[in-house]
């Protein structure tokens with residue numbers, strides 16, 4: 001079953017064809033890796049699907065519903081959430097507040113002006129639970145600005161996860177993190193995703209990580225999809241080997 | 251038709267001073283990304299310096315000498331600007347916009363009272379130049395020659411600025427800095443020097459605006475605050491940071507004001523503010539602004 | 543559950559009330575121990591504190607610097623004056639209702655236009671729109687009295703008029719307490735608003751607009767609501783201010799008055815809840831003192847502002863907080 005399907009998705013920046021007639025699919029209950037060299041169009045594709053950018057052409061269908069013209073808010077309600085390549089957090093709010101805010105928003109409670117946020121124990125308990133899941137609970141009260149790069153990356157993921165999406169896009173969740181820290185982060189993310197029975201599409205450069213953790217791999221090159229298959233298939237794919245692996249360190 | 255002509259001249263007259271003030275404001279914003287709330291008071295300062303020079307220091311002097319001394323206010327405002335930028339504004343370039351605005355708001359209050367202290371609470375006038383310049387007859391009505399001089403100065407200033415910004419080396423550096431301060435700095439531009447020069451030039455323009463207005467109107471303490479809001483309208487319509495925009499904005503505001511005074515005096519100002527708001531809504535960067 | 547306990551309990555309202563109680567008590571006894579002049583001066587300060595509190599919902603919590611809050615203050619005040627002039631109303635409660643409605647309508651419209659922008663464009667737009675009202679008040683003198691303004695008599699408070707008491711006596715006592723009650727109500731409701739999930743959402747918008755959108759917050763709509771609430775608080779302040787001052791002129795609609803509201807808030811510190819309150823009261827004393835002692839009071843205030851921004855960017859409350867924290871850290 002396909003969760004998300006794009007048909008002929010197009011985005012130009014001037015003369016750059018950042019995303020060029022892309023048919024992209026995410027299935028239910030899978031961990032998908034989106035790979036490709038810098039500038040291949042991965043982030044732009046996620047921006048289009050999550051609603052940050054408007055496509056110049058093509059359609060986006062999520063759970064058999066056309067979401068091409070839906071607002072960001074509408075897409076989140078439908079079940080699409082994302083993290084950011086360059087960490088995007090509420091820097092002056094604590095870690096706990098960052099996560100709690102996503103929960104309040106998900107539950108439609110941010111429309112309440114005359115209720116104390118702190119009094120809503122269920123939300124805070126869930127927020128703590130999520131931080132614990134990502135191994136972040138020790139610094140729950142630290143403002144997001146005061147965290148290490150790795151912690152910020154994880155928190156960014158945790159905030160997206162707190163929206164309880166059906167499809168989670170993670171844009172390079174382990175970039176800027178030391179090699180040693182990568183495995184635990186990916187362990188955490190993939191175990192959460194699998195346990196909840198949701199899908200994740202993860203943009204990743206480290207091919208070891210990609211082959212270890214994903215069910216399926218989609219490779220992009222110059223705005224188009226170059227290959228799509230299981231890790232075993234991609235490993236032996238010649239186009240990928242020439243265009244991608246040749247240029248990366250794998 | 252001649253009736254129309256007089257209105258047109260009046261519109262050009264107010265556009266000339268407005269262009270000088272708003273052009274200075276816009277130039278400073280374009281280069282330094284600072285909205286100087288005290289800018290209006292530099293205009294007022296120019297007006298006071300010229301009023302004092304012509305009306306007190308040179309009272310009774312022959313007309314040509316008065317004309318020669320007219321730019322005193324521009325020079326005074328430029329000197330003041332050259333002192334203010336490095337001392338008061340420079341510490342704030344790395345700080346949030348709120349603080350920059352507040353410092354210039356503080357400066358607005360300070361400058362207002364400095365003028366109050368130096369020149370007293372009463373209007374200061376220097377109308378000799380205006381009176382001595384005589385008038386021409388347009389459609390049977392006398393029209394002051396001095397007003398024509400102001401329009402000419404506005405035009406010359408615009409041409410001069412255009413030449414300065416587009417045809418000189420200084421202009422090239424200035425435009426480069428306004429487009430990308432970091433890159434200009436990496437290419438060896440002395441940004442601090444550029445800033446003080448741009449600020450001084452902006453203040454010179456405001457001061458010149460004050461100087462040329464003063465023979466026909468007295469210098470009064472409130473004039474700066476009122477002029478600032480009008481020049482806001484001009485730069486918002488034309489686009490913050492654009493000199494062409496300031497020119498076109500000043501012409502539009504000049505025409506609307508003149509029409510307003512004639513036909514809808516009660517809502518003349520309201521119409522101008524609403525115009526500014528409308529332009530911001532439709533084209534946030536103004537008619538000539540670059541989207542940033 | 544211990545982490546949760548630590549994280550949530552430590553910011554419980556009880557801890558703050560420990561600070562607030564003595565202050566509230568002092569405010570309650572003040573008219574009995576201070577002169578009438580002093581009590582009135584404090585009443586002015588409390589009124590401005592309400593205005594600044596409203597203003598800071600935008601600056602401190604939503605990250606929007608308005609240079610047009612004079613509009614809402616002025617609308618609140620002129621609503622009262624016009625109700626007196628045209629409807630012959632004398633009840634303060636009706637004045638407050640009128641001011642809330644008036645400022646809500648104006649803030650609703652202005653907000654609709656302004657929240658599309660942020661930063662300097664937002665500031666200039668609010669300024670331009672507030673100046674529209676100023677120019678109307680200035681030019682339509684047959685309605686507004688022009689620069690002469692409109693006079694407002696002492697109102698009836700909860701049905702009671704001051705009767706034969708002296709006007710100053712009335713303002714320094716009965717009216718002081720009236721202001722104080724509204725002040726408490728405003729502080730309490732603003733505190734709830736900024737501590738509500740909505741308030742958290744505003745802070746999220748302030749910190750990171752894009753991410754706020756991506757946790758499902760409709761940024762513009764929330765900014766608009768914040769704008770509306772902010773305008774209404776400032777409008778209420780305007781309504782309370784007129785009877786105290788006895789006169790409203792277009793000066794209170796002018797953008798320089800907006801500048802004063804910004805000044806007060808930064809003086810106290812816009813990152814702390816109490817910042818605008820303390821800033822407004824302090825500013826009020828500062829201005830009264832400067833105006834009473836020199837004609838060059840603007841010079842004094844301008845210098846204070848520049849020095850303040852240069853040396854205490856977090857304001858009085860922010861700096862005090864830091865000092866207390868450092869002191870506490872050492873011991």
Ligand SMILES: Nc1ncnc2c1ncn2[C@@H]1O[C@H](COP(=O)(O)OP(=O)(O)O)[C@@H](O)[C@H]1O
Nearest residue numbers: 013016018036037038039040041042043044045
């Ligand atoms: N906002 C933008 N404006 C202009 N060009 C852009 C923008 N975003 C991305 N691009 C261009 O689109 C192409 C794809 O970029 P991106 O999607 O970020 O690649 P990836 O994430 O695969 O590294 C690149 O050539 C990039 O320079």
Ligand SMILES: [Mg+2]
Nearest residue numbers: 042043044085
């Ligand atoms: Mg990318």
